[in-house]
Amino acid sequence: MYKVAVVGPDQSVKRILTLAREIEKDLEFVPFVYQKTAEVKDFVMNPETPVDFWLFSGYIPYKIAVNTVGSNETFIYIESSTLSIYKGIVDLSANRGKMLERISVDLIESHFYTKDLLQFEQPLKEMYSKPFDVDIQAEELFDFHYDLWQADKIDAAFTCYPTVYEDLQQAGIPAFWLSPNRNEILHTIRMFFEKIKTFYYKDTQISVVTIEIVEYDAIKEKMKESYQLDYLELHLKKTLIQLCERLDGSLFEQGNGRYAIFSTRGAVEREIGALIEKVNHLSLEAGSSVAVGIGFGQTVFTAETNAYRAIRESKRKEKQEIVIVQEDGTMIDAVGEEDELTYSYRTDDKEFLAKLNEGNISVKTFKRIESLIRKMDWTSFTTKDLAIHLKMSDRNAQRIVSDLCKVNVVECVGEESRYSRGRPVKVYQLT
Template identity: 25%
Template sequence: MKIRLGYIGVEDTMEMVLAVIRKYPDYECYPYTHTRFEEIDDLLEQHSGEVDLWLFSGPLPYEAAQQSGKTSKPLFFIPYTGTSLYRTLCEILYQQKLLINELSFDILSQAELQQIFSEFSIKDCPIYNKEYSGSDDDLVEYHLKLWREGKTKAAVTCVWIVQQKLASLGVPVFRVRPTESSIEAVLNTALRAHETLQFMDAQVAVQIIKTDPYNGVSQELFSSDELFNMEMALTQKLLQYAKKVQGSLKHAGTGRFAIFTTRGIVRELTSNFTTIPDFAELKQLESQLTNCGIGIGRTVYEAELLAGKALLHTRSYKDGAWMVFFEDKTITGPLGKPEQLSYSYVSDDLQKISAASSLSIATLGKIQFILRKRATDEINAYELAQHMQILPRSARRILIQLEASGLAQIIGEDNPHPRGRPRKIYRITLNLE
């Protein structure tokens, strides 16, 4: 049975994308054209029951679909990869004879542009660039203003509607279009993700791994080719790891990779969410893999979103921390540590206490878990710091804040080291009366 793929794209690249999709016998494509982002909600609402997966022509319509909440089907988009921009820049630099500082860009990040320009041996060049802020009119105004002031001679946009509006205003404009390879890459990713969801009766699990391919590398200078080879070597190891966990790998931003698999597989390879997976590929990349967030969700989108939140929670710990965020909004981790915490991120009671104490729900959830684990409501700053893996002075600030909010009281002191400073013992009561 073929996979019903709904494709939402724009007019100028529609036939190109459809030609690539037709090469895949696994897909039956349902194409829909849009001219404005506002039309996406209606398309999703009308046709989500007819498709198994959604593919979008770029990250902006993809974001619009995510925010709409009109579909629970897996969502994918064709990225503006480096090769897409290379092709446009070659046309501009070598055919139109324009300079980089005569151009304005949008959507792509400053870091992405600088990396690409460095590979063209263009360094220390001022870049006019505006990232997306929720309005294509803002992008049009940005390019138009620079051109009218004589600061630029042309605009480079990733958005079809921006190209159309700028052209109607007389602004020379070039559009970054997807390449065949970028379309094939996302189709393969979507195909593997669908197979995982279809053939394994389990929730979706997404691992977002943060990497630093240059960590541990000597300070000597490298050519762009050598740097590219380092990144490719890291990616290859992650691909091998993804294969072992029966998942698919997707680039998720600078230094980040997402692996799509299932809850059952992740539970098995982490010993019921208690340890970091024991694979040779991960050990070989130990210095380059900084942190990992795992999200468990009912849909690909939910799991990916929770994985991102789990990754944010690893910031409280040293490099190498792995955290898991479940669909019921509970968090556990860091995996493999003796003082692993498991706490709720959404609780009506904790929300009220948070408002009264100015402490975050996450911090309160951790304290609640620690007290239950210790089977006592009494604790000192040193003990709290050990359990939360924070500095004692940070733990003291938390306890003082709880005391000031009427949620803790000092009941005594202990002095395990006669020459040391006595430690105040607090009794904590996490309730509001």
């Protein structure tokens, strides 16, 4: 059973848990209640109870978590809409006995209804807004609303922070807490549960890890006695069995220095670090580089096919790298390393494919370049940049870019002088 952390202030967490337990009985929910948003950092860094997924009551705790540990596919938050402002105006107007004309609103900078606030300027005479970042202190938000109230510039205050809402009420200021409504919570929860199911099926996909000692025939020729080869294979097998234990998998010898481990995708992805360590150990024992290709799939046949494709790519690399081919055809180079690169070697765009064929460029080559540019967030690049990051020769990078320019997939947008002598370096962009 998966455990889901529900993170937010007490009132929000109780409401989310009530709705979540109504529609999902097979998950275990763990409340993480905070008094101050800064506590979210401790929750995600050192959770008292280990959890598999995180459901945040709003964008603020979610953003704090992402800023603390980075983006995570197990994180999701419940998003509010402009409906919460409409509801607040109606509720507070009903309490006053007349329509609100002047309000103050605090809101996350560049998030949810920021751009939509303009639509409230017509029915309202005055509207004061304070965009803020998640690191802001609650006291600053309270002072923003309180100062406007003291200056008799507002009739009510709208805030994203529950603690600010409570402080405003204690100060006698009509206030409304901008929080998700029931339908928004239910919609997010249902989407989240579908994501968890998808994650489960993905986690249990079949994985085939193919490991091959490169130039194994040459190693055998160097052995003076057959016993030396037997001892080497025993040492290699011991390391592989230890790896199998970590992956909860089964080892199959395919002969001539090639082995296959059958496991699940989830186990392999969780143990990438151990896999890299064991592969390096195998390389030292054999005195040779080791190629590793991993294939994921819904069936054994698909996983094996993808593993064969991955091992071929791994053997072509100039240095030892692990390559993964996923069930959708996505390929991952240099798995677990800083220069890890994810791209697809397929395209359904027939017109674009015809262009690449005309330029004699494979889909895989272009997708690698495109993925690198996206990963590095380059607005422009040089052939030297491609050569360094894609581990290819300068001449090969120049040829590829030249061919892409011929079919208008890449264009030269200028030159830059990096050195005091020599020709300026041409700068390119994808069209």
